[in-house]
Amino acid sequence: MEKVCVLGAGSTKYGKLDDSITDITIQASIGAIESAGIDPKEIQAGYISNVFGVADKQVHLGPVVMSNLGIPEKPSLSIESACGSGSVSFREAFANVAAGFYDAVLVAGTEKVTHTGTEWTTTYFSYCSDFFYEGGAGASFPGLFASMARAYLNEFKATEEDLAAVAVKNHENGLLNPKAHLRKKISIDDVMKSAVVASPLKLYDCCPFSDGASAVILCSEKFAKEHSKNYVNVIGSGRGGSPATLQGRDHMTTIPSTKLAAQAAYKMAGITAKDIDFAEVHDCFTIAEVVDTEDLGFFEKGTGVQAVREGRTARNGDIPINPSGGLKAKGHPIGATGVGQVVEVFEQLTGKAGERTVKDAKIGLTHNFGATGASCAVHIFQGV
Amino acid sequence: MEKVCVLGAGSTKYGKLDDSITDITIQASIGAIESAGIDPKEIQAGYISNVFGVADKQVHLGPVVMSNLGIPEKPSLSIESACGSGSVSFREAFANVAAGFYDAVLVAGTEKVTHTGTEWTTTYFSYCSDFFYEGGAGASFPGLFASMARAYLNEFKATEEDLAAVAVKNHENGLLNPKAHLRKKISIDDVMKSAVVASPLKLYDCCPFSDGASAVILCSEKFAKEHSKNYVNVIGSGRGGSPATLQGRDHMTTIPSTKLAAQAAYKMAGITAKDIDFAEVHDCFTIAEVVDTEDLGFFEKGTGVQAVREGRTARNGDIPINPSGGLKAKGHPIGATGVGQVVEVFEQLTGKAGERTVKDAKIGLTHNFGATGASCAVHIFQGV
Numbered sequence: 001m002e003k004v005c006v007l008g009a010g011s012t013k014y015g016k017l018d019d020s021i022t023d024i025t026i027q028a029s030i031g032a033i034e035s036a037g038i039d040p041k042e043i044q045a046g047y048i049s050n051v052f053g054v055a056d057k058q059v060h061l062g063p064v065v066m067s068n069l070g071i072p073e074k075p076s077l078s079i080e081s082a083c084g085s086g087s088v089s090f091r092e093a094f095a096n097v098a099a100g101f102y103d104a105v106l107v108a109g110t111e112k113v114t115h116t117g118t119e120w121t122t123t124y125f126s127y128c129s130d131f132f133y134e135g136g137a138g139a140s141f142p143g144l145f146a147s148m149a150r151a152y153l154n155e156f157k158a159t160e161e162d163l164a165a166v167a168v169k170n171h172e173n174g175l176l177n178p179k180a181h182l183r184k185k186i187s188i189d190d191v192m193k194s195a196v197v198a199s200p201l202k203l204y205d206c207c208p209f210s211d212g213a214s215a216v217i218l219c220s221e222k223f224a225k226e227h228s229k230n231y232v233n234v235i236g237s238g239r240g241g242s243p244a245t246l247q248g249r250d251h252m253t254t255i256p257s258t259k260l261a262a263q264a265a266y267k268m269a270g271i272t273a274k275d276i277d278f279a280e281v282h283d284c285f286t287i288a289e290v291v292d293t294e295d296l297g298f299f300e301k302g303t304g305v306q307a308v309r310e311g312r313t314a315r316n317g318d319i320p321i322n323p324s325g326g327l328k329a330k331g332h333p334i335g336a337t338g339v340g341q342v343v344e345v346f347e348q349l350t351g352k353a354g355e356r357t358v359k360d361a362k363i364g365l366t367h368n369f370g371a372t373g374a375s376c377a378v379h380i381f382q383g384v
Numbered sequence: 385m386e387k388v389c390v391l392g393a394g395s396t397k398y399g400k401l402d403d404s405i406t407d408i409t410i411q412a413s414i415g416a417i418e419s420a421g422i423d424p425k426e427i428q429a430g431y432i433s434n435v436f437g438v439a440d441k442q443v444h445l446g447p448v449v450m451s452n453l454g455i456p457e458k459p460s461l462s463i464e465s466a467c468g469s470g471s472v473s474f475r476e477a478f479a480n481v482a483a484g485f486y487d488a489v490l491v492a493g494t495e496k497v498t499h500t501g502t503e504w505t506t507t508y509f510s511y512c513s514d515f516f517y518e519g520g521a522g523a524s525f526p527g528l529f530a531s532m533a534r535a536y537l538n539e540f541k542a543t544e545e546d547l548a549a550v551a552v553k554n555h556e557n558g559l560l561n562p563k564a565h566l567r568k569k570i571s572i573d574d575v576m577k578s579a580v581v582a583s584p585l586k587l588y589d590c591c592p593f594s595d596g597a598s599a600v601i602l603c604s605e606k607f608a609k610e611h612s613k614n615y616v617n618v619i620g621s622g623r624g625g626s627p628a629t630l631q632g633r634d635h636m637t638t639i640p641s642t643k644l645a646a647q648a649a650y651k652m653a654g655i656t657a658k659d660i661d662f663a664e665v666h667d668c669f670t671i672a673e674v675v676d677t678e679d680l681g682f683f684e685k686g687t688g689v690q691a692v693r694e695g696r697t698a699r700n701g702d703i704p705i706n707p708s709g710g711l712k713a714k715g716h717p718i719g720a721t722g723v724g725q726v727v728e729v730f731e732q733l734t735g736k737a738g739e740r741t742v743k744d745a746k747i748g749l750t751h752n753f754g755a756t757g758a759s760c761a762v763h764i765f766q767g768v
Contacts, residue, residue: 092461
């Protein structure tokens with residue numbers, strides 16, 4: 001098994017973008033190629049993650065991207081796992097490089113949906129649930145995560161203000177991220193007074209619909225060493241699944257796929273949650289970040305909100321969560337999100353995170369799931 | 385590198401189906417599981433290929449399928465490469481099993497689109513081209529393949545009747561396939577008199593829009609030997625790309641990605657085109673089959689039509705092409721097609737192809753591409 005490294009990373013701004021899905025994917029890819037300092041011709045395959053190419057009238061994105069990069073002969077494919085598409089695509093690319101099928105590949109995630117409007121996005125996003133049981137019954141994702149939030153508030157010593165604190169923290173981080181969608185400082189009071197979307201979740205508990213693209217160059221250790229002294233090692237990779245519907249699970253306050261993916265990633269890396277210096281986790285709603293940090297093993301079940309209250313997950317805390325701003329403030333272009341998390345970890349571990357740098361960070365983790373966590377991938381990275 | 389085997393295969397009928405995309409995918413998967421004689425719990429991951437889940441309001445199909453099979457904890461993902469999705473997904477599953485990440489995986493391809501009507505399908509399918517240059521300019525796939533056909537007729541000694549002969553042959557094969565969409569004997573005259581779709585292609589030169597799902601169980605040789613004596617070895621796997629647009633290519637009568645994928649697959653298998661006993665190739669239009677058989681190395685460029693005229697590609701010829709009926713007659717449920725080709729090869733090489741059995745076949749090849757061949761995968765199989 002080859003050691004696998006992240007050699008370069010690039011990203012568009014997340015938010016409401018005017019360029020086409022093809023254009024933003026190429027912009028992010030060129031950013032990654034320039035960051036890696038390689039010739040595009042050294043790329044041997046392209047892994048694209050995307051969910052709703054139909055929104056911008058372009059599916060089968062791989063060949064379009066590869067052709068625009070001047071390497072049409074190289075194989076490519078698109079991978080979809082709802083909001084977890086980016087990390088699942090990253091995992092496939094990782095597996096292929098680890099197995100020695102490729103020395104260097106492009107992993108690019110992308111989404112362009114904001115031009116379709118909220119009705120289209122809410123409707124189409126609900127196709128990512130088990131639509132027969134959930135979306136078709138009127139349960140869109142804010143409703144499903146609201147059910148999880150209500151269960152959490154009932155089961156543990158937590159308040160709506162505790163959830164709001166997650167949003168406040170992530171907005172603070174996003175303010176330092178020039179590529180974030182929502183760069184706006186907010187207060188607990190702002191969150192509490194924002195419009196109710198699905199009680200107990202309010203507008204500021206929810207991540208936005210975003211456009212955006214992120215890309216990384218993934219390669220063998222040999223290839224990395226030949227090109228750079230400042231790359232990042234992928235030391236753990238894990239995947240897992242959960243029952244597709246919330247109603248099919250034993251508990252509403254934990255996501256089984258996160259635990260399975262994390263266990264596998266920690267095992268591969270030969271470390272435990274205690275060794276992680278910071279993490280980018282899937283905070284599509286504030287409740288998700290709390291549940292994630294417990295399922296990943298950073299905190300005991302039911303104590304995630306306590307950790308937020310104590311500032312432990314802040315950028316200067318003992319386990320900073322979402323220094324990029326997370327899905328909540330950085331934004332959530334669904335096919336790009338998981339790759340964007342890797343971009344953040346790469347920048348953190350190679351000294352390129354500027355003002356939002358997590359001090360003395362050596363090991364970072366990414367956690368990204370699809371739907372209410374039906375699919376999940378966790379990766380662990382270490383600087384050189 | 386582990387040796388990889390196909391242990392079981394299942395498929396729905398192809399055609400206009402009433403059941404949901406979820407249901408047909410599960411039906412095919414259960415067929416594959418029963419054919420393999422395994423317990424679903426032995427499956428370690430699910431590779432789903434699908435293009436337009438939005439048509440039936442279900443994307444993120446993996447967890448829905450795995451949950452319905454009683455294995456929600458197992459990871460899954462969806463792969464899209466337009467009409468080549470099935471073979472590209474098969475390739476990813478192959479790579480993961482070859483690398484030792486999994487011992488046994490489910491590979492299921494699926495599509496449900498006929499209920500949307502021809503306008504929807506023609507429009508959405510055009511999103512699989514480079515839409516900025518092709519679909520958006522009014523060039524749908526019949527038009528693009530018509531351009532290839534016109535170039536071929538101009539460049540080589542070939543007639544429209546030669547192309548029609550491909551359709552006649554594949555309909556003859558489809559007549560023997562109980563799961564084929566179009567089970568109807570046709571004559572050269574029928575093809576020539578059918579409505580012009582995009583000159584020189586007429587209705588019977590075109591494959592239909594189909595619903596359908598196909599699935600196989602892919603596993604390590606060790607796993608295969610523990611479960612069966614009648615499985616099939618995957619001895620070659622190759623991928624390649626072409627410029628996304630037809631106008632970006634040097635020639636209109638060859639598909640570069642086919643040549644690249646075939647070269648890689650032959651190299652891995654340590655054989656040449658001469659060693660192939662039969663092949664399932666991507667005949668979305670009659671011209672495609674002719675071009676494919678030349679690019680795969682079965683015939684010299686420009687002589688593919690001669691081979692059809694001489695009956696060499698018929699089921700009892702020296703290199704039978706599309707004994708299943710091909711996309712042309714068996715049908716083309718786009719996300720399922722590449723997996724369906726593997727189902728046919730499995731049945732041929734394990735003595736389960738009934739009336740359409742290719743005599744003395746030991747080595748079979750599958751060839752499946754996306755759009756006008758922008759993405760392609762070729763696989764080679766050998767019976768035990």
